Amino acid sequence: MKNVLVAFLGAAALAGCQHRPAATVSTPPGPPVAPAAGAAATEAGARAAIGRYLQGQPNAALYVLDSARTADLGAYWQVLVPRTDWARRMPNRAAFEVDKQTGAVKNLLVK
Numbered sequence: 001m002k003n004v005l006v007a008f009l010g011a012a013a014l015a016g017c018q019h020r021p022a023a024t025v026s027t028p029p030g031p032p033v034a035p036a037a038g039a040a041a042t043e044a045g046a047r048a049a050i051g052r053y054l055q056g057q058p059n060a061a062l063y064v065l066d067s068a069r070t071a072d073l074g075a076y077w078q079v080l081v082p083r084t085d086w087a088r089r090m091p092n093r094a095a096f097e098v099d100k101q102t103g104a105v106k107n108l109l110v111k
Helices: 001-019 041-054
Strands: 069-072 075-081 093-099 105-108
Touching: 001 075, 041 069, 041 075, 041 093
Parallel strands: none
Antiparallel strands: 069 075, 075 093, 093 105
16 A cells, blocks of 8 residues: 555656646737828828827827827827826826828837
C-alpha cells in the first residue's frame, strides 16, 4: 500500500513538471485607424472626422469637441480635444491624428 502511494505521488510530481503549452487563440489586433467618410482637407473636415470617430467610442460624452484645437502638420491634422474627466490633470486633452487624404482618424498617446 505504501509503495502504491509513493508511486502515485511520484507520477503526479513528474506529470506536474512536464511543460504543457497553453492553448491560446491568437486573433490579429484590429487596426488603430478608423476610416472616415471622405477626405479631411480642411480644419472643419478634420473636426467632422473626429466627431464621427468619437460617436463610435463608449466614452464619447467625455470629449468637448467644440473646444478642440487643430494643427496642420503637412499630410495630416493633429487635433487636441479636451476631456471633462481630465479637468484638473495635465495633459487635459486627448490627441488624434486625421489623414488629410483619406480622413482616417488615429488615436495618439499623450504624455
